Each structure stands twice: as C-alpha cells, then as structure tokens.
Amino acid sequence: MLKDKIKSLAKDLKEEVIANRRHLHANPELSYQEYETAKFVNQKLQEIGVSQIEQKATTGWTALIEGKNPGKKTVALRADMDALPIIEANNVPYKSTHEGVMHACGHDAHTASLLGAAKILNSVKDQFEGTIKLIFQPGEEVAPGGASYMIKDGALENPRPNGIIGQHVMPFIPVGKVGFRQGIYMASADELYITVKGKGGHGAMPETLIDPVLISSHLIVALQQVVSRAASPKVPSVLSFGRVEALGATNVIPNEVKIQGTFRTLNEPWRAQAHQKMLQIAKGLVEGMGGEVDFEIRKGYPFLQNDPELTERATLAAKDYLGEENVLDLDIWMAAEDFAYYSQEIKGCFYRLGTRNEQKGIISGVHTPTFDIDEDALEIGAGLMAWLAVSELEKG
Numbered sequence: 001m002l003k004d005k006i007k008s009l010a011k012d013l014k015e016e017v018i019a020n021r022r023h024l025h026a027n028p029e030l031s032y033q034e035y036e037t038a039k040f041v042n043q044k045l046q047e048i049g050v051s052q053i054e055q056k057a058t059t060g061w062t063a064l065i066e067g068k069n070p071g072k073k074t075v076a077l078r079a080d081m082d083a084l085p086i087i088e089a090n091n092v093p094y095k096s097t098h099e100g101v102m103h104a105c106g107h108d109a110h111t112a113s114l115l116g117a118a119k120i121l122n123s124v125k126d127q128f129e130g131t132i133k134l135i136f137q138p139g140e141e142v143a144p145g146g147a148s149y150m151i152k153d154g155a156l157e158n159p160r161p162n163g164i165i166g167q168h169v170m171p172f173i174p175v176g177k178v179g180f181r182q183g184i185y186m187a188s189a190d191e192l193y194i195t196v197k198g199k200g201g202h203g204a205m206p207e208t209l210i211d212p213v214l215i216s217s218h219l220i221v222a223l224q225q226v227v228s229r230a231a232s233p234k235v236p237s238v239l240s241f242g243r244v245e246a247l248g249a250t251n252v253i254p255n256e257v258k259i260q261g262t263f264r265t266l267n268e269p270w271r272a273q274a275h276q277k278m279l280q281i282a283k284g285l286v287e288g289m290g291g292e293v294d295f296e297i298r299k300g301y302p303f304l305q306n307d308p309e310l311t312e313r314a315t316l317a318a319k320d321y322l323g324e325e326n327v328l329d330l331d332i333w334m335a336a337e338d339f340a341y342y343s344q345e346i347k348g349c350f351y352r353l354g355t356r357n358e359q360k361g362i363i364s365g366v367h368t369p370t371f372d373i374d375e376d377a378l379e380i381g382a383g384l385m386a387w388l389a390v391s392e393l394e395k396g
C-alpha cells in the first residue's frame with residue numbers, strides 16, 4: 001500500500017531530514033536574504049531529480065514532481081525558508097553560526113520536511129496520478145510577505161494547483177501529533193503608527209500648552225471601542241498598543257507622542273471598515289482636543305482561511321496516517337501567516353506539526369531565543385506531507 005511505502009520511506013529518510021534541518025538551523029538567513037539557503041535547496045532538488053525547477057521571487061523556487069497522467073490535477077506543497085533577527089540561546093551542536101540570526105520559527109524544519117517529502121514523492125511517482133508542485137518561498141516573516149512575491153512571480157501558474165497545503169511547527173502540540181482547523185484559522189495583521197502632535201512646554205503651565213500625552217491617553221482608550229463596540233462579537237478582533245513614546249520629563253510636556261500597535265481580525269470587509277473607524281476616531285478626538293494626528297496603517301497579511309473540504313480530506317488522511325488520537329482540532333490563532341495569500345487565490349490547508357517534548361525540555365514558544373523542536377517530528381513532517389499530497393490527488 002502506498003501509505004505504508006511512504007511511512008517506511010519517511011523512516012529511512014529521517015536522519016537525512018534531520019541533517020538538512022541542522023544545516024539550515026546552523027546557517028540561518030534573514031527574510032529576502034536567503035541566498036545560501038536557496039542554493040542549498042536548489043542543490044537538493046537537483047539531487048532528488050525533480051523537474052522544472054524555476055527561480056521565483058529571487059530566493060524562492062518552484063518545482064514539479066509529475067506522476068502518471070500529470071495533467072490530471074496539481075497539488076502544491078509549500079515551505080518557508082527565512083529566519084529571524086534573534087540571538088540564539090540554545091547550546092546545541094547545530095546552534096546558529098550567524099550571530100543575531102536564528103531559525104526561531106521552525107522554517108528550517110519546514111524546508112527540510114518539504115525536501116524530505118519531495119524525495120519520497122519522487123521515488124513513488126509511478127504510483128500516483130497527477131502533479132505535485134513544490135513551493136519554497138522567502139520572506140514569510142516580513143511584510144509584504146514572500147508569498148505575495150511568489151504569486152506575482154507566477155508560482156501558482158503553469159500548472160495552477162487545485163489546492164495548496166502548508167505545515168508549520170507548533171511547540172504547544174506534543175511531538176507525534178498534528179492539528180487541523182477548517183475555515184477561519186489565523187488573523188490579518190496590520191501595523192498602526194500614530195503620531196499625536198500638540199504644543200509642549202513647562203508642565204506647570206498646562207493652560208498655555210496642548211498636551212499630547214493627555215490626548216494620547218484618551219485616544220488609546222477611545223480606540224478600544226472599535227473592538228468592543230463597532231466589531232461584531234462574532235468576529236474576533238484584537239487592538240493592542242505596545243509602544244507609546246513621550247519623551248518629556250516630570251515637568252516637561254513634549255511636543256508629540258508616538259504610538260505603535262497592531263490590529264488583527266478574521267474578516268476582510270470588517271478589517272477595511274475598522275481601519276476607517278480608527279482613522280475617524282483619531283482625527284475627531286485629537287482635533288477636538290486641539291491637537292493634530294498622523295495615523296498610518298501599514299497593511300500586513302490577510303486573514304487565513306482553510307478550505308473546509310480540502311481540510312476535511314487532509315484531516316481524514318492524517319488520521320489514517322497517524323491514528324485518530326494523534327490528530328487534534330485547532331483553535332483560532334490570532335497570529336498572522338503569509339500562507340494566507342495562497343489561500344485567497346486557491347483552496348488552502350495550513351496545519352500544525354507538533355514539536356513539543358516536555359521530557360526533553362523542548363517547550364519554548366516560536367520567536368524566542370530558546371525555541372527548538374523535537375526532531376522526531378521531522379519523520380512526520382516529511383512523510384505526512386507526502387501522504388497528504390497523494391491523498392489529495394487521489395480524492396480531491
């Protein structure tokens with residue numbers, strides 16, 4: 001049976017996938033600078049013998065694995081390759097050798113897993129019908145997102161996939177398990193940059209000033225009504241301000257205050273309305289208090305929606321592969337992910353690979369200096385991806 005064949009190939013390949021992951025982990029590169037990573041991936045793809053390797057978005061690749069009757073249907077598998085500006089605090093043999101750069105989001109694991117899946121799929125290509133498209137993308141971590149450049153560069157054309165599957169490590173799920181969610185899953189994320197301008201001076205003479213600190217305090221509170229009153233209670237929304245900069249002193253009121261925050265939600269029309277609402281409240285409130293406001297909203301990734309049918313088929317295939325008890329239902333996750341761009345173009349399924357192991361002390365969250373994965377997850381990372389692809393070609 002093909003499933004058993006894929007399982008045994010994944011087992012045989014485990015050490016190789018781990019070695020590839022360690023190489024990538026030790027040599028991380030920041031978003032859009034994945035030059036050595038791209039060379040490495042290209043070399044591996046050539047060794048595997050996949051066809052039509054094409055460079056996309058400068059440091060990304062697409063490639064094909066054609067089964068029998070390749071025109072029947074195409075399923076895409078996606079991995080991201082970039083690392084983060086974090087100083088690694090783990091003392092492991094594969095610790096980052098690039099000071100200040102770290103694979104702290106598991107993109108090394110995604111890339112190594114997809115290379116493993118590619119090797120598996122290439123060796124069984126006489127046993128399935130259709131085509132698998134491999135997508136290795138740059139720049140997931142930095143707006144506007146490598147996925148958007150990949151799409152502009154034609155990653156979803158020639159052939160256009162019927163669906164796309166992506167996996168991401170999840171340090172809250174134990175190794176051996178995976179998680180799926182149908183429908184809305186991850187949030188859109190927009191960056192907010194506000195400057196409130198007033199008239200600074202001596203703190204003892206407020207009547208001669210326009211105090212931007214007081215105005216900003218009101219503004220931060222007032223903007224919360226966007227998520228508490230204007231938002232439908234049925235649509236999750238988050239508005240958080242993490243930076244407020246007023247460079248005055250006990251007795252000095254500054255001329256201006258800078259505020260930075262994030263707005264996240266799971267509905268595109270509401271997202272646009274919320275932007276207008278925030279701009280309107282800020283202008284009305286700040287001008288009403290005698291100040292002026294600059295309010296810049298930098299749009300980030302759209303929200304991520306998993307196609308219900310594709311995701312249901314993938315969930316069933318995963319249960320078949322790993323056992324019912326090892327496939328979990330995921331909750332909504334208010335982080336953002338540029339896989340959302342693909343899922344707005346074609347049917348998508350973004351699922352989570354469990355990498356947690358409390359016994360081994362592997363518990364740190366993504367984007368932290370102590371993040372790591374239990375590498376036992378990589379056998380599933382490669383094998384399950386391959387199995388999901390052939391299952392979708394067969395059943396989708």
Ligand SMILES: [Zn+2]
Nearest residue numbers: 105141366367
């Ligand atoms: Zn990340």
Ligand SMILES: [Zn+2]
Nearest residue numbers: 105107140168
């Ligand atoms: Zn990530």
